[in-house]
Amino acid sequence: MPWLQIKLDVMPDNAEQYEDLLLAAGCAAVTLQDKEDTPIFEPELGTTPLWRNTVLTGLFSADHDLDATQAFLHTSHKQLFPNTPFPPMKTEIVEDKDWEREWMENYHPMKFGQRLWVCPSWKPVPEPDAINLMLDPGLAFGTGTHPTTALCLEFLDSLSLENQQVIDYGCGSGILGIAALLLGADHVTAVDIDPQALDASVDNLQRNHLPKERLQVYFPEKTPQVQADLVVANILAGPLVQLAPTLSSLCKPGGQLILSGLLADQEEELRAAYGQDFALDPAAEQEGWIRMTGLKR
Structure with a gap:
Protein backbone atom coordinates (compact mmCIF):
# COMPACT_ATOMS: atom_id res chain seq x y z
CA MET A 1 0.00 0.00 0.00
CA PRO A 2 1.42 3.43 -0.91
CA TRP A 3 1.68 6.32 1.56
CA LEU A 4 0.91 10.01 1.28
CA GLN A 5 3.21 12.73 2.56
CA ILE A 6 3.20 16.47 3.07
CA LYS A 7 6.47 18.40 2.94
CA LEU A 8 6.82 21.85 4.48
CA ASP A 9 9.84 24.18 4.28
CA VAL A 10 9.96 25.67 7.76
CA MET A 11 12.26 27.78 9.89
CA PRO A 12 13.73 26.40 13.13
CA ASP A 13 11.60 28.71 15.31
CA ASN A 14 8.31 27.23 14.12
CA ALA A 15 9.31 23.63 13.28
CA GLU A 16 8.02 22.30 16.60
CA GLN A 17 4.59 23.91 16.15
CA TYR A 18 4.25 22.45 12.67
CA GLU A 19 5.31 19.05 13.91
CA ASP A 20 2.52 19.22 16.50
CA LEU A 21 0.02 20.25 13.81
CA LEU A 22 0.94 17.32 11.57
CA LEU A 23 0.58 14.89 14.45
CA ALA A 24 -2.75 16.43 15.42
CA ALA A 25 -3.92 15.93 11.82
CA GLY A 26 -3.32 12.18 12.07
CA CYS A 27 0.23 11.93 10.79
CA ALA A 28 1.83 8.49 11.24
CA ALA A 29 5.40 9.81 11.39
CA VAL A 30 7.26 13.12 11.18
CA THR A 31 10.84 13.59 9.96
CA LEU A 32 13.05 16.68 9.85
CA GLN A 33 15.68 17.08 7.16
CA ASP A 34 18.23 19.74 6.28
CA LYS A 35 17.29 21.47 3.03
CA GLU A 36 20.80 22.82 2.44
CA ASP A 37 22.97 19.87 3.56
CA THR A 38 24.44 21.81 6.47
CA PRO A 39 25.83 19.37 9.06
CA ILE A 40 25.40 19.80 12.81
CA PHE A 41 28.13 17.93 14.68
CA GLU A 42 27.96 17.09 18.36
CA PRO A 43 25.31 19.54 19.62
CA GLU A 44 25.57 20.77 23.18
CA LEU A 45 24.13 18.48 25.81
CA GLY A 46 20.39 18.99 26.26
CA THR A 47 19.95 20.87 22.98
CA THR A 48 18.23 19.86 19.75
CA PRO A 49 19.49 22.33 17.15
CA LEU A 50 17.81 22.54 13.75
CA TRP A 51 19.07 23.75 10.41
CA ARG A 52 18.42 27.25 9.10
CA ASN A 53 16.07 25.78 6.46
CA THR A 54 14.36 22.59 7.56
CA VAL A 55 12.14 20.28 5.53
CA LEU A 56 9.40 18.86 7.74
CA THR A 57 7.76 15.74 6.29
CA GLY A 58 4.55 14.18 7.55
CA LEU A 59 3.65 10.65 6.45
CA PHE A 60 -0.02 9.66 6.16
CA SER A 61 -1.88 6.49 5.24
CA ALA A 62 -3.14 6.16 1.66
CA ASP A 63 -6.78 6.77 2.63
CA HIS A 64 -6.04 10.00 4.51
CA ASP A 65 -7.86 13.17 3.40
CA LEU A 66 -4.93 15.42 2.48
CA ASP A 67 -7.23 18.24 1.33
CA ALA A 68 -8.69 18.50 4.83
CA THR A 69 -5.23 18.42 6.37
CA GLN A 70 -3.95 21.17 4.11
CA ALA A 71 -6.94 23.34 5.03
CA PHE A 72 -6.28 22.63 8.71
CA LEU A 73 -2.63 23.67 8.33
CA HIS A 74 -3.56 26.92 6.59
CA THR A 75 -6.14 27.81 9.26
CA SER A 76 -3.76 26.95 12.10
CA HIS A 77 -0.95 28.94 10.51
CA LYS A 78 -3.10 32.11 10.46
CA GLN A 79 -3.78 31.65 14.18
CA LEU A 80 -0.20 30.85 15.21
CA PHE A 81 1.77 33.06 12.82
CA PRO A 82 -0.60 35.82 11.63
CA ASN A 83 2.17 38.04 10.27
CA THR A 84 4.10 35.30 8.47
CA PRO A 85 3.42 33.87 5.00
CA PHE A 86 2.44 30.22 4.82
CA PRO A 87 5.54 28.06 4.19
CA PRO A 88 6.11 26.29 0.85
CA MET A 89 4.25 22.98 0.87
CA LYS A 90 3.92 20.04 -1.49
CA THR A 91 2.16 16.67 -1.36
CA GLU A 92 3.47 13.38 -2.74
CA ILE A 93 2.61 9.71 -3.09
CA VAL A 94 5.34 7.48 -1.63
CA GLU A 95 5.87 3.97 -2.92
CA ASP A 96 5.54 1.33 -0.23
CA LYS A 97 8.80 -0.62 0.16
CA ASP A 98 10.44 -3.08 2.49
CA TRP A 99 13.15 -0.60 3.42
CA GLU A 100 15.16 -3.09 5.47
CA ARG A 101 15.26 -5.53 2.55
CA GLU A 102 16.19 -2.73 0.15
CA TRP A 103 19.11 -1.73 2.38
Whole structure:
Protein backbone atom coordinates (compact mmCIF):
# COMPACT_ATOMS: atom_id res chain seq x y z
CA MET A 1 0.00 0.00 0.00
CA PRO A 2 1.42 3.43 -0.91
CA TRP A 3 1.68 6.32 1.56
CA LEU A 4 0.91 10.01 1.28
CA GLN A 5 3.21 12.73 2.56
CA ILE A 6 3.20 16.47 3.07
CA LYS A 7 6.47 18.40 2.94
CA LEU A 8 6.82 21.85 4.48
CA ASP A 9 9.84 24.18 4.28
CA VAL A 10 9.96 25.67 7.76
CA MET A 11 12.26 27.78 9.89
CA PRO A 12 13.73 26.40 13.13
CA ASP A 13 11.60 28.71 15.31
CA ASN A 14 8.31 27.23 14.12
CA ALA A 15 9.31 23.63 13.28
CA GLU A 16 8.02 22.30 16.60
CA GLN A 17 4.59 23.91 16.15
CA TYR A 18 4.25 22.45 12.67
CA GLU A 19 5.31 19.05 13.91
CA ASP A 20 2.52 19.22 16.50
CA LEU A 21 0.02 20.25 13.81
CA LEU A 22 0.94 17.32 11.57
CA LEU A 23 0.58 14.89 14.45
CA ALA A 24 -2.75 16.43 15.42
CA ALA A 25 -3.92 15.93 11.82
CA GLY A 26 -3.32 12.18 12.07
CA CYS A 27 0.23 11.93 10.79
CA ALA A 28 1.83 8.49 11.24
CA ALA A 29 5.40 9.81 11.39
CA VAL A 30 7.26 13.12 11.18
CA THR A 31 10.84 13.59 9.96
CA LEU A 32 13.05 16.68 9.85
CA GLN A 33 15.68 17.08 7.16
CA ASP A 34 18.23 19.74 6.28
CA LYS A 35 17.29 21.47 3.03
CA GLU A 36 20.80 22.82 2.44
CA ASP A 37 22.97 19.87 3.56
CA THR A 38 24.44 21.81 6.47
CA PRO A 39 25.83 19.37 9.06
CA ILE A 40 25.40 19.80 12.81
CA PHE A 41 28.13 17.93 14.68
CA GLU A 42 27.96 17.09 18.36
CA PRO A 43 25.31 19.54 19.62
CA GLU A 44 25.57 20.77 23.18
CA LEU A 45 24.13 18.48 25.81
CA GLY A 46 20.39 18.99 26.26
CA THR A 47 19.95 20.87 22.98
CA THR A 48 18.23 19.86 19.75
CA PRO A 49 19.49 22.33 17.15
CA LEU A 50 17.81 22.54 13.75
CA TRP A 51 19.07 23.75 10.41
CA ARG A 52 18.42 27.25 9.10
CA ASN A 53 16.07 25.78 6.46
CA THR A 54 14.36 22.59 7.56
CA VAL A 55 12.14 20.28 5.53
CA LEU A 56 9.40 18.86 7.74
CA THR A 57 7.76 15.74 6.29
CA GLY A 58 4.55 14.18 7.55
CA LEU A 59 3.65 10.65 6.45
CA PHE A 60 -0.02 9.66 6.16
CA SER A 61 -1.88 6.49 5.24
CA ALA A 62 -3.14 6.16 1.66
CA ASP A 63 -6.78 6.77 2.63
CA HIS A 64 -6.04 10.00 4.51
CA ASP A 65 -7.86 13.17 3.40
CA LEU A 66 -4.93 15.42 2.48
CA ASP A 67 -7.23 18.24 1.33
CA ALA A 68 -8.69 18.50 4.83
CA THR A 69 -5.23 18.42 6.37
CA GLN A 70 -3.95 21.17 4.11
CA ALA A 71 -6.94 23.34 5.03
CA PHE A 72 -6.28 22.63 8.71
CA LEU A 73 -2.63 23.67 8.33
CA HIS A 74 -3.56 26.92 6.59
CA THR A 75 -6.14 27.81 9.26
CA SER A 76 -3.76 26.95 12.10
CA HIS A 77 -0.95 28.94 10.51
CA LYS A 78 -3.10 32.11 10.46
CA GLN A 79 -3.78 31.65 14.18
CA LEU A 80 -0.20 30.85 15.21
CA PHE A 81 1.77 33.06 12.82
CA PRO A 82 -0.60 35.82 11.63
CA ASN A 83 2.17 38.04 10.27
CA THR A 84 4.10 35.30 8.47
CA PRO A 85 3.42 33.87 5.00
CA PHE A 86 2.44 30.22 4.82
CA PRO A 87 5.54 28.06 4.19
CA PRO A 88 6.11 26.29 0.85
CA MET A 89 4.25 22.98 0.87
CA LYS A 90 3.92 20.04 -1.49
CA THR A 91 2.16 16.67 -1.36
CA GLU A 92 3.47 13.38 -2.74
CA ILE A 93 2.61 9.71 -3.09
CA VAL A 94 5.34 7.48 -1.63
CA GLU A 95 5.87 3.97 -2.92
CA ASP A 96 5.54 1.33 -0.23
CA LYS A 97 8.80 -0.62 0.16
CA ASP A 98 10.44 -3.08 2.49
CA TRP A 99 13.15 -0.60 3.42
CA GLU A 100 15.16 -3.09 5.47
CA ARG A 101 15.26 -5.53 2.55
CA GLU A 102 16.19 -2.73 0.15
CA TRP A 103 19.11 -1.73 2.38
CA MET A 104 20.21 -5.36 2.60
CA GLU A 105 20.19 -5.72 -1.17
CA ASN A 106 22.42 -2.65 -1.57
CA TYR A 107 24.94 -3.54 1.15
CA HIS A 108 27.83 -5.28 -0.63
CA PRO A 109 31.09 -6.93 0.47
CA MET A 110 33.93 -4.43 0.95
CA LYS A 111 37.68 -4.94 1.09
CA PHE A 112 39.90 -3.11 3.57
CA GLY A 113 43.66 -3.21 3.17
CA GLN A 114 45.30 -6.31 1.72
CA ARG A 115 43.63 -9.15 3.60
CA LEU A 116 40.32 -8.17 5.13
CA TRP A 117 36.81 -8.31 3.66
CA VAL A 118 33.62 -7.29 5.48
CA CYS A 119 30.75 -9.26 4.00
CA PRO A 120 27.02 -9.04 4.65
CA SER A 121 26.05 -12.33 6.24
CA TRP A 122 23.29 -12.83 3.65
CA LYS A 123 25.60 -12.60 0.59
CA PRO A 124 28.34 -14.89 -0.77
CA VAL A 125 31.95 -13.90 -0.13
CA PRO A 126 34.02 -12.68 -3.13
CA GLU A 127 37.28 -14.31 -1.98
CA PRO A 128 36.70 -17.48 0.06
CA ASP A 129 40.40 -17.74 0.95
CA ALA A 130 40.63 -14.18 2.28
CA ILE A 131 39.92 -13.05 5.84
CA ASN A 132 36.15 -12.64 5.66
CA LEU A 133 34.24 -10.94 8.46
CA MET A 134 30.57 -11.88 8.19
CA LEU A 135 28.46 -9.05 9.54
CA ASP A 136 24.86 -8.29 10.37
CA PRO A 137 24.98 -4.95 12.24
CA GLY A 138 21.37 -5.04 13.42
CA LEU A 139 20.62 -1.74 15.19
CA ALA A 140 24.26 -1.07 16.12
CA PHE A 141 26.70 1.31 14.42
CA GLY A 142 29.45 -0.20 12.30
CA THR A 143 29.20 -1.70 8.81
CA GLY A 144 32.38 -0.45 7.18
CA THR A 145 30.53 1.98 4.94
CA HIS A 146 31.30 5.00 7.12
CA PRO A 147 34.78 6.56 6.68
CA THR A 148 35.59 6.33 10.40
CA THR A 149 35.04 2.56 10.47
CA ALA A 150 36.82 2.11 7.14
CA LEU A 151 39.87 4.01 8.40
CA CYS A 152 40.08 1.78 11.47
CA LEU A 153 39.66 -1.44 9.48
CA GLU A 154 42.39 -0.46 7.02
CA PHE A 155 44.80 0.24 9.86
CA LEU A 156 43.94 -3.00 11.67
CA ASP A 157 44.71 -4.90 8.46
CA SER A 158 48.19 -3.35 8.42
CA LEU A 159 49.07 -4.49 11.95
CA SER A 160 50.56 -7.70 13.28
CA LEU A 161 47.99 -8.70 15.91
CA GLU A 162 49.01 -12.26 16.68
CA ASN A 163 48.18 -13.21 20.28
CA GLN A 164 47.39 -9.62 21.27
CA GLN A 165 44.88 -8.40 23.83
CA VAL A 166 42.51 -5.81 22.35
CA ILE A 167 39.99 -3.37 23.82
CA ASP A 168 37.23 -2.13 21.48
CA TYR A 169 35.77 0.86 23.33
CA GLY A 170 32.43 1.86 21.82
CA CYS A 171 32.17 -1.47 20.01
CA GLY A 172 28.85 -0.92 18.17
CA SER A 173 28.30 -3.95 15.95
CA GLY A 174 31.59 -5.47 17.12
CA ILE A 175 33.11 -5.01 13.66
CA LEU A 176 36.51 -3.72 14.83
CA GLY A 177 36.98 -6.20 17.65
CA ILE A 178 35.96 -9.16 15.50
CA ALA A 179 38.22 -7.95 12.69
CA ALA A 180 41.09 -7.91 15.20
CA LEU A 181 40.32 -11.51 16.21
CA LEU A 182 40.19 -12.69 12.61
CA LEU A 183 43.51 -10.91 12.00
CA GLY A 184 45.17 -12.86 14.80
CA ALA A 185 44.32 -11.20 18.12
CA ASP A 186 43.84 -13.53 21.07
CA HIS A 187 41.07 -11.77 23.01
CA VAL A 188 38.85 -8.69 22.76
CA THR A 189 37.21 -6.73 25.56
CA ALA A 190 34.24 -4.99 23.92
CA VAL A 191 32.71 -1.97 25.70
CA ASP A 192 29.59 0.04 24.90
CA ILE A 193 26.87 2.01 26.68
CA ASP A 194 24.16 0.52 24.41
CA PRO A 195 22.88 -2.96 25.28
CA GLN A 196 21.85 -3.44 21.64
CA ALA A 197 25.49 -2.92 20.63
CA LEU A 198 26.66 -5.55 23.11
CA ASP A 199 24.04 -7.99 21.81
CA ALA A 200 25.05 -7.29 18.20
CA SER A 201 28.72 -7.86 19.02
CA VAL A 202 27.99 -11.26 20.55
CA ASP A 203 25.73 -12.21 17.62
CA ASN A 204 28.39 -11.25 15.09
CA LEU A 205 31.06 -13.16 17.02
CA GLN A 206 28.92 -16.29 16.70
CA ARG A 207 28.23 -15.48 13.04
CA ASN A 208 31.99 -15.72 12.45
CA HIS A 209 32.25 -19.05 14.29
CA LEU A 210 34.56 -17.66 16.96
CA PRO A 211 34.53 -19.03 20.53
CA LYS A 212 32.47 -16.90 22.89
CA GLU A 213 35.33 -16.60 25.38
CA ARG A 214 37.44 -14.68 22.84
CA LEU A 215 35.20 -11.60 22.93
CA GLN A 216 33.56 -10.49 26.15
CA VAL A 217 31.21 -7.51 26.39
CA TYR A 218 30.90 -4.93 29.16
CA PHE A 219 29.19 -1.70 30.03
CA PRO A 220 31.79 1.02 30.72
CA GLU A 221 31.40 0.92 34.49
CA LYS A 222 31.99 -2.85 34.46
CA THR A 223 35.10 -2.79 32.25
CA PRO A 224 37.89 -4.87 33.83
CA GLN A 225 41.11 -3.00 34.61
CA VAL A 226 43.29 -4.74 32.07
CA GLN A 227 46.13 -3.30 30.03
CA ALA A 228 45.78 -4.21 26.39
CA ASP A 229 48.24 -4.35 23.51
CA LEU A 230 45.76 -2.42 21.37
CA VAL A 231 42.98 0.02 22.32
CA VAL A 232 40.62 1.13 19.56
CA ALA A 233 37.84 3.68 20.04
CA ASN A 234 35.64 4.83 17.17
CA ILE A 235 33.27 7.22 18.93
CA LEU A 236 33.15 11.05 18.67
CA ALA A 237 35.58 13.79 19.61
CA GLY A 238 33.76 15.00 22.74
CA PRO A 239 33.56 11.60 24.46
CA LEU A 240 37.09 10.72 23.33
CA VAL A 241 38.51 13.81 25.04
CA GLN A 242 36.66 12.90 28.25
CA LEU A 243 37.82 9.27 27.97
CA ALA A 244 41.52 10.11 27.52
CA PRO A 245 42.53 9.08 31.09
CA THR A 246 40.44 5.90 30.87
CA LEU A 247 41.74 4.78 27.49
CA SER A 248 45.30 5.60 28.49
CA SER A 249 44.99 3.47 31.62
CA LEU A 250 43.71 0.54 29.54
CA CYS A 251 46.70 0.59 27.16
CA LYS A 252 49.99 -0.94 28.26
CA PRO A 253 53.32 0.87 27.72
CA GLY A 254 54.33 0.39 24.10
CA GLY A 255 50.75 -0.51 23.22
CA GLN A 256 48.90 0.79 20.17
CA LEU A 257 46.05 3.34 20.23
CA ILE A 258 43.52 3.90 17.41
CA LEU A 259 41.06 6.79 17.66
CA SER A 260 38.40 7.66 15.10
CA GLY A 261 35.00 9.29 14.80
CA LEU A 262 36.82 12.61 14.44
CA LEU A 263 36.53 15.51 12.04
CA ALA A 264 39.69 17.01 10.60
CA ASP A 265 39.28 20.27 12.54
CA GLN A 266 39.11 18.33 15.84
CA GLU A 267 42.61 16.89 15.52
CA GLU A 268 44.40 19.46 17.67
CA GLU A 269 41.95 19.01 20.54
CA LEU A 270 42.60 15.26 20.52
CA ARG A 271 46.35 15.72 20.28
CA ALA A 272 46.22 17.91 23.35
CA ALA A 273 44.21 15.28 25.24
CA TYR A 274 46.36 12.27 24.29
CA GLY A 275 49.77 13.70 23.37
CA GLN A 276 51.22 13.48 26.88
CA ASP A 277 50.67 9.71 27.15
CA PHE A 278 51.03 8.70 23.48
CA ALA A 279 53.49 9.36 20.68
CA LEU A 280 50.93 10.20 18.01
CA ASP A 281 51.33 9.64 14.27
CA PRO A 282 50.14 12.00 11.53
CA ALA A 283 46.40 11.68 11.08
CA ALA A 284 44.87 9.76 8.17
CA GLU A 285 41.88 11.43 6.50
CA GLN A 286 38.94 10.21 4.44
CA GLU A 287 36.02 12.41 3.37
CA GLY A 288 36.71 14.96 6.10
CA TRP A 289 36.96 12.34 8.87
CA ILE A 290 40.27 11.36 10.45
CA ARG A 291 41.91 8.49 12.27
CA MET A 292 44.63 9.08 14.86
CA THR A 293 47.09 6.41 15.97
CA GLY A 294 49.98 6.28 18.38
CA LEU A 295 52.06 4.26 20.80
CA LYS A 296 51.83 4.47 24.59
CA ARG A 297 54.90 6.14 26.05
